Amino acid sequence: MADYTNYTNKEMQAITLAKCIHDGQIAIVGTGLPLIGASVAKRLFAPKCNLIVESGLMDCAPIEVPRSVGDLRFMAHCGVQWPNVRFIGFEANEWLHDNERLIAFIGGAQIDPYGNVNSTCIGDYHNPKTRFTGSGGANGIATFANTIIMIQHEKRRFMQKIDYVTSPGWIDGPGGREKLGLPGNRGPQAVVTDLGILKFDETTKRMYLAGYYETTSPEEVQENTGFEIDVTRAEKLAPPDPEVIRMIREEIDPGQAFIKVPVEESAK
């Protein structure tokens, strides 16, 4: 029998992402961890949630893990294969209609205390040390939808000031979005890392540690965060049910496209 109690922080991260989706919500997912998380959510926590992707594929139910948001695996048996511009319009109209249904997952290379995210470059934009892909759909998503940010928890990524804002978060605190022309009633809801889950203070809009994994600690989170972070409200999150781990390893990502099974397990 395979061992499903030896869960990894990455698996814990996927499950924590999954719990961010409320039942009945429409989750904008990409590939990778958010898709794994959304798949877990759809099977366990939020069976009535629906998945959409920024390329315009609405109401997806991939059987095999897609590699990109334009993948045929997303297209097969989805609800509608919309061109991208209709997705953009849908996203904007959800805000215009004051609907609270959208929850989106975005990633990045750097994040600041207000959840502003950089996925464009390290260093000066014009002479970058490292260049990434650019915005993709993330900027539009961060404009109109509530987001869950997914990022590796490292000091060099959690920075007081990031090099470039690809996807706006709460800018510099309360009222920050409005003054720049962004919808004020949308923004990042949580940051899910390999160490825990961070949320934003309702008053200050600054990040605080809301939960950490059994295998991590508030201290470890602070050590890996490049700015002062409030850990006083943090709770230890319960470990995952082995059945959930089994589901991820055997059903959702059997090819280990995005989550590697621990070595002792895969060597078995």
Added chain:
Amino acid sequence: MADYTNYTNKEMQAITLAKCIHDGQIAIVGTGLPLIGASVAKRLFAPKCNLIVESGLMDCAPIEVPRSVGDLRFMAHCGVQWPNVRFIGFEANEWLHDNERLIAFIGGAQIDPYGNVNSTCIGDYHNPKTRFTGSGGANGIATFANTIIMIQHEKRRFMQKIDYVTSPGWIDGPGGREKLGLPGNRGPQAVVTDLGILKFDETTKRMYLAGYYETTSPEEVQENTGFEIDVTRAEKLAPPDPEVIRMIREEIDPGQAFIKVPVEESAK
């Protein structure tokens, strides 16, 4: 044997319209006479012309005469069933690309010496004596495409000043379109009536009589035109080949949806 020499002015008008389409052109047609004309053109004078309609149906080849631009008879076996906005974009891009392919047919209730057309109302716009449908696609067409105007030749329709400009023509002469923001290299090319064909002077952009039917005369045209019109350049147009009349009556509009066969003929 049916008599195909007893052609009517309406049939002559359809044939004159047909000759306005050059081979290889894309004709924007509605229903009624322009469609009859375009069908004649496609069969005889311009076999490589294509028909499109403002509802977005591209490259139509109706077998039975459609009653409206959204008719299933236009949709069946057309090239593409575009939504209307793509038609609008296509029309605008033909101008942006400096293509000279489009030729459009529009109708109206009133026309002035510069080919400005009213299809909205008789009398004051706010308190009209008679209200018509409104613009439909005609305004956009008159903005971006060269047009052929089809109208009954009556004094009350050919006016020095029309009650409302639904579809702009040459406005008030040379430079008139440009100064109002309209493409200056597009505009009305001819007016085809039940009495003849009128064109626009290259220098003054004012209407003149270019041709009249065997059954009419320059004098009759002037009598039925509510403004001074130059008839000195007018030529008598050759009568139609009986074969063309046969084609209209037997093949193109056998149900007499838009062109009535003369009474002695239909009573036969």
Added chain:
Amino acid sequence: MSNKVCTLQEAIAKYVEDGDVISFGGFTTNKKPHAAVREILRQGKKDFIAIAGPAGMDWDALIGENRVKAYINCYTADSGVTNVSRRFRSKIEKGELIYEDYSQDAIMLMLHAASLGLPFLPVRLMMGSGLVDEWGISKEVRKTIEKLPDDKFVYVDNPFNPGEKVVALPVPKLDAAVIHVQKASPDGTCIILGDEFHDVDIAVAAKRVIVTCEELVSNEEIRKDPTQTRIPCFCVSAVVHVPYGAHPTQCYDYYDYDNAFLKAYGAASKTEEDFKAFLDEWVYGLKSHEEYLDKVGASRLTKLKVTPGFGYAADVSKED
């Protein structure tokens, strides 16, 4: 996925409100949601701000019944049957309708811009015409109608082409949209065959969307070939199974127009009295769409079926 199937009565009662900014799908005599319009008439809903695309007897009847507070219009005729809808004409000639004219291009792009969520819409349309020279609804009157923008349009400069003046159009904020489609599933996913017209635009742009459908198919069935689907479930509030829901207009791949019916309406609508009698007979005198269908008659409906291979009710019986 939630099940949105309900009766036509329930759908109209719940998702169409007095005073709504509302738009209908279809094009003059093609795929107009007439069954839903008849139910709107029956339920007495009123005070609409109509963003009428190419309209016909749908809006003409509502205008005739004084249900329209402001009519934003580009074309109103059951084209090919009447050259202008008669109640529309009559109310305007009598000064009893508040109306605004745009070109069809402008209105279709405005609805499209709404579906794209644009803040406003700059176009090179309507210039040099009465459509910019005349405002059907003055700024003063507009200010008294809450859901109408204060301006019909505004000239703005093209920031990328100095000196070029273009027309900025307002983007409508639709409260409700009603469309008729060929197939829908209980969750609201829709298949539209033939020209979609502006149906997808208004389904995305409106807050409340009613879909009437020829065939109700399972959520699983409708996902078998997503190259055919056009509207995702998220956009739809109610799904109503209404066979012949577009009668007397056409429905691609299903049925042709009922020209005799349209002609009868065209004739009746010439006078107030005949119009009222027509509605009494075909709308108010009937409790439901089912009664309407029975009154139209099964054999008459059967004759409207499209001829396979033609897409309309062609008479091929005399073919050699």
Added chain:
Amino acid sequence: MSNKVCTLQEAIAKYVEDGDVISFGGFTTNKKPHAAVREILRQGKKDFIAIAGPAGMDWDALIGENRVKAYINCYTADSGVTNVSRRFRSKIEKGELIYEDYSQDAIMLMLHAASLGLPFLPVRLMMGSGLVDEWGISKEVRKTIEKLPDDKFVYVDNPFNPGEKVVALPVPKLDAAVIHVQKASPDGTCIILGDEFHDVDIAVAAKRVIVTCEELVSNEEIRKDPTQTRIPCFCVSAVVHVPYGAHPTQCYDYYDYDNAFLKAYGAASKTEEDFKAFLDEWVYGLKSHEEYLDKVGASRLTKLKVTPGFGYAADVSKED
């Protein structure tokens, strides 16, 4: 209707010009017109103003070969294979590429606005981000590049909502577009299956349009079911029959991506030397698409065929 069928060499030679403002269809690893891109590489065409939608190895290879004068971009990666395209990254890090970042939403809407013929495009996008704070190409440099607008964007007021500032984007003027479709007819009518992405937009917006297709069907055949067609003949300059023309990317209903090939490119493109060697082997060393297909190999291509009922190359051989 004119016959527009020609060879890939002829199409690229005639309809793609040095200095073109150009856009390709498809989405990262789906339906990219790679055969055409390889021919563009072979013919030495250059100095492109690229309006790159979600790009991958298509634009990465052209950037690596210094064919791009200005790169208007939102995303460049064969996503799922490389997290960023390596020549793109390298050229930027070395300061050897003139580039501008927009969000994907912005670029897709800009191409759509071009297809609609809008004079400019107001959006509520990119605000509060580096996308408005930083200009990749300064106004000064823009003025030296004839076919680029002088401004990346301009803030304008929403004339219908006093006080609201929105972002006005320029509408690109495309000289050329290249798309790959499932079926086309000699006159240029196209069937696109699966997500059309921005393919129809660029086909309408561009002055010259090259269509490569999996299957060339007759003008009559393609009109049998116009619910499937997406692009009318009028928009197309050249039709080229190029089976597997999107390889190594996907083509809905036809074949899956060749992941090993994409991975090989991803690895090779990490260094200038390996990148050059890869192109020598797979582009310059081959005279035509036919030679390319033979080199890829028939059995390898066969394995990519989509599994009926799945839409991708699913392994159903182990099903119970």
